[in-house]
Amino acid sequence: DGGITQSPKYLFRKEGQNVTLSCEQNLNHDAMYWYRQDPGQGLRLIYYSQIVNDFQKGDIAEGYSVSREKKESFPLTVTSAQKNPTAFYLCASSIDLADRGQGGYTFGSGTRLTVV
Amino acid sequence: AQKVTQAQTEISVVEKEDVTLDCVYETRDTTYYLFWYKQPPSGELVFLIRRNSFDEQNEISGRYSWNFQKSTSSFNFTITASQVVDSAVYFCALSEAHNYGQNFVFGPGTRLSVLP
Numbered sequence: 001d002g003g004i005t006q007s008p009k010y011l012f013r014k015e016g017q018n019v020t021l022s023c024e025q026n027l028n029h030d031a032m033y034w035y036r037q038d039p040g041q042g043l044r045l046i047y048y049s050q051i052v053n054d055f056q057k058g059d060i061a062e063g064y065s066v067s068r069e070k071k072e073s074f075p076l077t078v079t080s081a082q083k084n085p086t087a088f089y090l091c092a093s094s095i096d097l098a099d100r101g102q103g104g105y106t107f108g109s110g111t112r113l114t115v116v
Numbered sequence: 117a118q119k120v121t122q123a124q125t126e127i128s129v130v131e132k133e134d135v136t137l138d139c140v141y142e143t144r145d146t147t148y149y150l151f152w153y154k155q156p157p158s159g160e161l162v163f164l165i166r167r168n169s170f171d172e173q174n175e176i177s178g179r180y181s182w183n184f185q186k187s188t189s190s191f192n193f194t195i196t197a198s199q200v201v202d203s204a205v206y207f208c209a210l211s212e213a214h215n216y217g218q219n220f221v222f223g224p225g226t227r228l229s230v231l232p
Contacts, residue, residue, distance in 0.1 A: 101219075107162075110160065
């Protein structure tokens with residue numbers, strides 16, 4: 001079955017450490033996205049990528065970095081520069097950016113990051 | 117700029133009650149799409165419905181119905197005869213068509229608890 005796999009489901013990080021969240025899709029989608037979810041704030045876009053080797057900042061990119069070396073993979077690194085990294089992180093994909101605009105998202109099941 | 121408001125942070129109902137989730141949006145575009153997504157405890161967002169700005173017909177799908185009113189910029193979601201499996205966070209979202217999906221915003225979400 002096609003879908004998006006996010007790993008790990010739960011992640012604990014010590015303050016000052018970088019951590020990388022994995023996102024893999026086998027849907028042959030060109031576009032991929034990272035969202036951050038905090039209680040009462042909905043989903044906020046961190047980064048998105050329309051095609052391999054290209055990515056764009058979203059609304060809250062500070063303290064995060066991404067790469068898109070393969071079509072299937074879009075890992076997110078939460079750096080020590082992110083002041084408040086504890087949150088739920090969702091990865092998503094769509095055929096292309098225009099498809100997202102018509103609701104063509106597929107979401108992963110998320111990674112809950114806790115800074116200890 | 118576009119905005120989506122879901123004024124109800126949390127709602128609790130008893131099984132078999134009807135419940136309406138409110139969504140109010142703001143946009144300057146004349147062409148846009150509205151969405152509802154469900155986020156069950158497993159974490160992934162599940163697409164429920166898309167409505168474009170030119171189609172104000174109400175829609176019914178089983179126990180779910182949606183009421184779109186441009187005059188009040190609202191796109192409300194009603195669950196009839198609620199069930200425990202309806203317990204989830206529900207997000208309303210807006211996409212402006214002119215930017216080919218680059219403007220996609222989620223509301224803050226409403227957490228629905230259906231008690232047995």
